[in-house]
Amino acid sequence: MRALKIAAAGMTAQQMRVEVISNNLANMSTTGYNxxxxxxxxxxxxxxxxxxxxxSSSGAVLPTGIQLGLGVRATAVSMMLQQGSLAATGGDLDVAIEGRGYLEVTMPDGTAAYTRDGALKLTGDGQVVTADGYPVVPDITVPGDTRSISINSEGEVYAYFLGNVQPALLGQLTLANFTNPKGLEAIGSNLFLETGASGPSAVGVPGEDGLGVLRQGYLEDSSVDPVKEVTDLIEAQRGYELNSKVITASDQMLGSMVQIR
Incomplete structure (x- = not known):
């Protein structure tokens, strides 16, 4: 019976849906997670x-016909591009992106990766890096005698020193944008890679050409809505149960057919 395979396809689909929901809930506290x-x-x-x-019997045209569906298949796991709320941290090197764009970082093999996680750190040499130690592009080095750091909405990084009233410009953070951000390849650690589906990166100054602005002392929270995720989880669980009941019913029908003498 086709019903067995159709219901099995439905159970597989609902299982994938539960896996996606569980990943969302697991990352409900992940910085910049969509x-x-x-x-x-x-x-x-x-x-x-x-x-x-x-x-053939009457010459009339069939208005609908008979089309029997064969089940369901997964087509995509799409990223929902929603701005997460900004949480105040007060950190000099914590920057949240308000709007579109990604910070560019350099991977150990020289590949460019992109992230919305603005929890930046300093190495022992004063280089600005991510929490995993990947250098931010363009390279910015903070001198060891820096008293404090200021980052404006356009990404300009200033350092204040003892005895100097005027700050020194250390560099400027840029943002990268993509025609189709949903086409980026997620590789974990809040990082993405450019793909043919995302299109090439367009790097610019924050606040220009449709890019977002930077907010120092803030981090972007996850955009996961726990209430919605739990509601979707219940719906997926019920869908899984209903498909399993179809398999049970189909098995009973087959058993009845075997017992017919």
């Missing part, structure tokens, strides 16, 4: 009687 959503499409249809064909 919630994901599983998307599905129906499978091919068996055309028992195509719509619009002529009924």
């Amino acid at each position: 919630a994901r959503r599983a998307e599905f499409a129906d499978l091919h249809y068996q055309q028992v009687a195509r719509p619009g064909t002529i009924n």
Whole structure:
């Protein structure tokens, strides 16, 4: 019976949906995390009687026909591009992106990666890096005798020194934007890689060309809505249970057919 395979496809789809929801809930406190959503499409249809064909007995055209669906399949796990709320931290090197854009970092192999996690740190040499130690692009080095750091909304980084009233400009943070940010490849650690689906990166100054601005002393919270995720989890669980009941019913029907003498 086709119902067994159809219900199995439905259970697989709901299981994937639960996995996506569980990942969202696990990252509800991850800085700059965007919630994901599983998307599905129906499978091919068996055309028992195509719509619009002529009924051989009467010559009438079939208005609907008979099309039997064969189940469901996963099409994508899409990233929901929603701005997370900004949480005040007071850290000199904590920067939140308010609007579009990603900070660019350099991976150990020289590859460019992108992140919205603005919890920046300093190395022993004063280089500005991410929490995992990846240098921020462009390179910015903070002198050891710096008293405090100021980062304005355009990304300009200033250092204040003892005995000097005027700050010294150390460099400027830039942001990268993409035509299709949902096409970025997530590699973990709040990092993304450019792909053919995302398009090439367009680097610019924060606040210009549609890019967001930087907020020093803030970090972007996760955009996960726990209430919505739990509601979706209940819905996915019920969908899984209903598909399992279809398998049980199909098995009982097959058992009845075997027992017919």
